[in-house]
Amino acid sequence: MMAAMRALGAHLRAHLAVMMQYRGEVLLWSVWGIVNPAVLYAMWSAAAESSGSHEIASYDRAGLAAYFLVMMIVGHATGAWDVYQMGHFVRTGVLSPMLLHPVLPMWRSLAENIAYKVVTLMFVIPIWIGFAWLVGPAFKATAWEYLLGTIALFLGAALAYLLSYAISLIAFWAPKLDALGEIYFALCMFLGGRFVPIAALPDSIAGLARVMPFRWMYQFPTELLIGGRVGFRDTLIGLxxxxxxxxxxxxxxxxxxxxxxxxxxxxxx
Amino acid sequence: MPQISVQNLAKTFRVPEREGGFIASVRSIFKRRHKEVRAVDGIHFTIDEGEIVGFLGPNGAGKTTTLKILSGLLHPTSGEARVMGHIPWKRESEYLRRISMLMGQRTQLHWDLPAIDSFLVHGSIYGLPKEQYRTTLDELVALLDIGDVLKKQVRSLSLGERMKCEICVSLLHRPSVLFLDEPTIGVDIAMQARIREFIRNYNRQHGATIILTSHYMADVTALCKRIIVIDKGHILFDGPLPELSRKLAPFKVIKIDLDRDLNGYDLAALGDVLVREERKVSLRVPKGEAASVTSKLLTDLAVLDLTIEDPPIEDVISRVFGGESTK
Known part of the structure; x- marks a missing residue:
């Protein structure tokens, strides 16, 4: 494990240096990560306004603002793209030099993932603050909810990364996984509550979301960090x-x- | 006890195949055809500590597949192999720490960073103490003469510069066993010579065991006392380099110096004429006919000097592999 941590640290430093070189690209990806929930907020808040109750799945306009603002952070922290990369690595043999090292190639990939998230934060935070100022979110989280929400966020990020990496290993059998990556992304969007809070989905789909892992990556930490939405018992079950x-x-x-x-x-x- | 031992090792790949063209590609949607390719077919050999062994063979002979199995990249279909007592495909960390594989067509370096950054990453992955890392790096940088390229972005290096950096990163942890797959591919002749010299020195200084594959005969003749010739997954020859000509060459080269001109003597009836000058002749004849042809030449011509030689190694290899270039 010590060797793996050493390798993770070394790869992290190298990937941070790579990211710094591609600042423009990193900025555009950051904007992409923000635009998606921002558009969804605009769409669902308009839908809420035009509905009789002025709510979508018990979220009013300020609630939806808080939901999609937190989802921006959660989406950023849980981003994983190994499903798209591994097919290329296997198909072209890029994986071979990585396999010669005495540590798993996963540590290199994890380092790249963390480096991206760290570097993009410097773009995401100012955009996020500006967006929050514009939409006026309603946050109600207590100190406990922030603490448990942060733990849930880390567990969700670890789950999103590990599951994505595990699925990417299908590349050993079917080395072109771009389509699978798109399906996986769609499942994360719908069954994770990234597209709309799961309660707004039809019962059958919401039921499916309950038995799939995606909700625990995205909506669960999001609701904890908004505050006032998950009881203590449900928090423990969720964790x-x-x-x-x-x-x-x-x-x-x-x-x-x-x-x-x-x-x-x-x-x- | 040998450092590398291979017994009855085999690897079969199942590869999809189809005819060319659009119709065939549509047909392949419904019915996929596969072919079993036996890349390595029950090979045996052992290599002692400190040996440099050359793997020779045409494209697709099974050289690289063998190296990939020994470096733990591939699982064999059957057979056994042990390197320093380890089964390579178990990929034990302790084993991977003691080997290195240089793939001429694959990079271990970060494309977007200066080479020195990749060296630092490598040092950390292998847990090299700072002092050992510094000493080894200084030594490799001096031997490979790469001091002025360390800070350049890898993608901006010439192929020769990159190859030297690849060698440097492969050796930073001082591997005991080194698998070199085409280490001089694509680099110019002067650079090839320097890389060869470096490999020889590394073997001498560290007693490392080295297996080398190359299409360049000069690599093999300069570095390897022993060669293993492999074709279609089978070992055709395993022994000292000079023995190769004797065993595999089906012909001999007879060279004669004459006292008088040939005056229309029909040399072509005796064998392939390689050289025909005024009073100098070189003939390639089937091995079994060398004695009778020699006797006839001595009877018919005024011979001043005569030698019978094995053909050059390049000729032997290119004939064995049906015209494969060996440069």
Whole structure:
């Protein structure tokens, strides 16, 4: 584990340096990450205003502002794109030099993920503050909710990363995963509450969302950080389910990793 | 006890194949055809500590596949291999720390960063103590003469400069076993010579065991006392370099110096004429006919001097592999 942490630190420094070189690109990705929830806020707040109750899934305009503002942060913290990368790595043999190292290539990928999030923060924070000033969100979280929400956010980010990485290992069997990446992204949007709070979805889909991991990555930490939406008992259940899904993702990762390595053909040099 | 031992090692790939053209591509949507390719087919060999062994063979012979199995990148279909007592495809961290593989066509360096940053990352991954890292790096930088490129972005380096940086990063942790797959590919002749010299020195100084594949015969003849010739997954030859010509070459080269001109003597009837000057002749004849041809030449011509030689190694290899270029 010490070796892995050392490797993570070294890769993190290298990837931070790479990100600094591509500041323009990083800025555009940051804007992309903000635009998505901003558009959704505009759409759903307009829908709320035009509805009789002036609410969507018990969120009024200020509530929706708080929801999508927090979702911006949660979406940023939970971003993972290995499903898109791993296919390329396997197909072109880029994975081979990584496999020669005495630590898992996952640490390199995790370092890149963290580096991106750290560097983009310097763009995300000012945009977020400006947006918050414009829309007037209603935050009600207590100190406890902030604390538990932050824990849930870290667990959600770990779950989002590990599950995405585990799924990316399907590339050992089907090395072009772009379409799968899009499907996975769509599931995160709908069943994670990123598109709209899950309670606004039809019952059948909301029921499906309850048994899938996506809600625990996105909506659960978001609702905790807004405050006044998740009771103490449900918070404990939510944290427990995050740990259950993390364990599942870890087992899935290990299973696919060892089975995938046996199939790896190390093509192209 | 050998440092590398390979027994009955085999690797079969299942590769999709289809005819060319649009119709064939549509047909392949409904029915995919696969072909089993036996890249390595039951090979055996052992290599002792400190040996440099050259792997020779045409494209697709199984050289790189063998190296990839030994470096833990590939699982074999069957057979056994041990390197320093480890089973490579178990990919134990302790094993990976003691080997290195240089793939001429793959980079271990961060494309967007100066090479020195990749070296630092490598040092951290392998947990090299600061002093050891510094000493090794200084030594490698001096030997490879890369002091002036360390701070340049890797993507802006020439192929030769990048290759030297790849060698540097591969050796920073001082591996005991080194797998070199085409280490001089694409670099100019002067640079090839320097890389060869460096590999020889590394082997001498650190007693490292090295397996080398190359299309350049000069790499092999300069570095390897022993070679393993592999073709279609089978080992055709395993032994000292000079032995290769004797075993695999089906012909001999007879060189003669004459006292008088040939005067229309029909040399072509005796063998392939390689050189025909006024009083100097070189003939390639089938091995079994060398004695009778020599006797005939001595009878028919005024021979001043005669030698019978094995053909140059390049000729042997290119004939064995059906005209493959060996430069």
């Amino acid at each position: 427990g389910l995050q740990i259950v899904w993390l364990t599942f993702s870890f087992v899935l990762f290990r299973t696919l990793w060892f089975a995938g390595l046996k199939r790896y053909t190390a093509v192209s040099g």
